[in-house]
Amino acid sequence: MPKFDLATLGWDADLASHLTANLQPARVVAGHRGEVDVATEDGRIRVAVPRRFARDGQDVAVGDWVGLATGAVQEVLPRRSALIRHAAGKATRAQVVAANVDIVFVVTSVGPDLDLRRLERYLVTIWESGARPELILSKIDRVDDATAFAREVATVAPDVPVHTVSAVTGEGCDAVLARITRGTTAVLVGSSGVGKSTLLNRFAGADVMSTGEVRLDDDEGRHTTTHRELILLPNGGILIDTPGIRELQLWSAEEGLEAAFSDIESLVATCRFSDCSHESEPGCAVQAAIADGTLTEQRYASWRKLQAELQVIAARQDALVARDEKRKWKLLSADEKTRTRNR
Ligand SMILES: Nc1nc2c(ncn2[C@@H]2O[C@H](COP(=O)(O)OP(=O)(O)OP(=O)(O)O)[C@@H](O)[C@H]2O)c(=O)[nH]1
Ligand SMILES: [Zn+2]
Structure with missing residues (x-):
């Protein structure tokens, strides 16, 4: 057994x-x-x-x-999925910081520094990773009405569940925990200080977590001193918390961009001209949506900006691939030479 x-x-x-x-x-x-x-x-x-x-x-x-x-x-x-960031100090290279993640919770605290543009970036990266994004609005004990904030973030997060929680009062925490069902792997990402560790500790429950550790311990049942990065929760869910995972960045994410901006993508599909630049053409559905207020100027600008950034990243990657190809070709031709010489 x-x-x-x-x-x-x-x-x-x-x-x-x-x-x-x-x-x-x-x-x-x-x-x-x-x-x-x-x-x-x-x-x-x-x-x-x-x-x-x-x-x-x-x-x-x-x-x-x-x-x-x-x-x-x-x-x-x-x-099934891979969360990626730029490798530190290296040229443009992707580094996988967590694999086989089912749900990525983006944690952001309610209040004046709620940053919709930053949320959009997270969502692009997560959709691209193959994991499903969900939003957690944290520290709702600090405001009178969290639903207004929830409505606001929902406008930049089509098809993304939004949870409101307070790790202090515990409000909403069970609903989030219930999403991390048995065998489901989740991670918490978000800026420093939004309450990720507090939530994680609440989910893990200090005493029960140590039971989980014993189950995964080595033969002698020794306690390992290393920092655990994949945690088995008492409810059977799994949380990954690696040092690198909190600094998710945008990385070649065309599909992610389409998913994160599905509202704009469906507008684009109804522009009169298929090559519409959404600037001044007649019959532009995007401009119409901005005019009638269903799409904000800021979200449109954000979409444009992310598109441009992705193009830069793609170009840089192409250059790298070309360089690697050249190097490979050089190695090959060196091989050829050796072979010719030995003939
Ligand atoms: N009022 C209130 N404060 C909270 C809540 N959750 C966390 N805090 C406080 O916010 C501060 C930061 O919380 P952390 O859990 O350390 O934040 P973090 O996201 O893990 O931060 P990093 O470890 O830097 O990434 C702490 O002082 C917490 O006590 C909450 O729901 N309500
Ligand atoms: Zn258009």
């Missing part, structure tokens, strides 16, 4: 069908330099990540399902 049932962390038949025979399945629960902590059927262990993964540009991220052998990761199973 296995000590730990991986189904608890979301292991299923579909994942199993992708695992190479004879490899041991595991889920990454924390990352280190050149190593990862994983949950296996035998408990929690630390394994090596061979250098070839970095060489191939293959990240092994918290939340990933992997196949193990001889104390090392051998393969990363196909991901």
